[in-house]
Amino acid sequence: xxxxxxxxxxxxxxxxxxxxxxLHDRICPHLFGITYAVHSAEHDWEGMTSTQHLALLRDIQxxxxxxxxxxxxxxxxxxxxxxxxxSWLGGVESLLxxxxxxxxxRIRFRPPAxxxxxxxxxxxxxxxxxxxxxxxxxxxxxxxxxxxxxxxRPCSATLRIADNGKGFDVGGTLQREETSGFxxxxxxxxxxxxxxxxxxxxxxxxxxxxxxxxxxxxxREEKNENKF
Numbered sequence: 001x002x003x004x005x006x007x008x009x010x011x012x013x014x015x016x017x018x019x020x021x022x023l024h025d026r027i028c029p030h031l032f033g034i035t036y037a038v039h040s041a042e043h044d045w046e047g048m049t050s051t052q053h054l055a056l057l058r059d060i061q062x063x064x065x066x067x068x069x070x071x072x073x074x075x076x077x078x079x080x081x082x083x084x085x086x087s088w089l090g091g092v093e094s095l096l097x098x099x100x101x102x103x104x105x106r107i108r109f110r111p112p113a114x115x116x117x118x119x120x121x122x123x124x125x126x127x128x129x130x131x132x133x134x135x136x137x138x139x140x141x142x143x144x145x146x147x148x149x150x151x152x153r154p155c156s157a158t159l160r161i162a163d164n165g166k167g168f169d170v171g172g173t174l175q176r177e178e179t180s181g182f183x184x185x186x187x188x189x190x191x192x193x194x195x196x197x198x199x200x201x202x203x204x205x206x207x208x209x210x211x212x213x214x215x216x217x218x219x220r221e222e223k224n225e226n227k228f
Contacts, residue, residue: 023071023074027067027070027071027074031067034060034063034064034067037056037059037060037063038060041056041060073094073098088118088123088127089111089112089114091127092109092111092127092130093109093111095127095130095131096109096130096134096148099134099135099138103138105137105138105143105144105145105146106144106145106146107134107145107146107148108145108146108147108148109148109149110147110148110149110150111150112150112151112152113152116152118152118157118216119217121194122157122194122214122216125190125191125193125194125214126150126157126159126212126214128187128190129159129187129190129191129198129210129212130148130159130161132183132186132187133148133161133187133210134146134148134161136183136184136208137161137163137165137208140165140168141163141165141166141167141168141207141208142165142166143163143164143165143166143207144164144165145163145164146161146162146163147160147161147162147163148160148161152216153216154216155215155216155217156213156214156215156216157196157212157213157214157216158211158212158213158214159210159211159212159213159214160209160210160211160212161208161209161210161211161212162207162208162209162210163207163208164207165207165208166204166205166207167202167203167204167205167206167207167208168202168204168208169202169204170184170200170201170202184200187210187212191212191213191214194214194215195214195215196212196213196214196215197212197213198210198211198212198213199211199212199213
């Protein structure tokens with residue numbers, strides 16, 4: 001119980017940060033476009049023709065519609081619940097498909113068989129690590145391909161993430177992140193909070209490989225324990 005009481009507040013804090021980052025990255029660019037268009041219209045409206053007025057309004061309308069679609073998609077992707085691994089894995093696949101489409105990077109995700117369930121805490125931690133690692137591979141690693149494999153065994157979960165990017169100095173990066181609370185150190189803390197480990201192997205010009213190992217207990221046993 002003591003372990004659970006420490007893990008839950010931390011995961012809640014992490015979830016709030018993740019939601020804030022997702023909303024910022026997906027929605028803010030569209031809102032900025034709308035704001036910029038309205039600002040331009042305010043200064044140039046009188047010098048524009050009626051056709052230009054209509055075209056600008058349609059552009060703003062489309063940008064608003066796209067922002068709404070992204071917001072709905074973000075909410076869907078972030079809706080990790082305890083209704084089974086199918087909905088959770090679907091959220092992971094949707095997130096990775098969106099990242100691949102926007103970046104042009106090939107992302108291969110090999111999910112486990114859907115006959116093994118995970119606790120909500122494990123789902124959220126793995127989702128957050130996958131999202132963080134794949135985003136780092138694309139944004140910082142400048143890779144062209146990412147391979148992600150999740151293997152579930154009776155007593156353990158193993159997540160492997162590899163990219164063909166430019167790599168980096170792991171030790172130096174972790175030292176710089178010690179006070180930031182984001183990135184690689186954040187993923188390590190997520191794994192450690194569930195009694196697991198996260199190993200990072202990278203070198204400049206040699207890509208990056210991440211292995212996460214988490215101990216698992218039977219979900220049915222967890223549910224039975226929660227009844228008492």
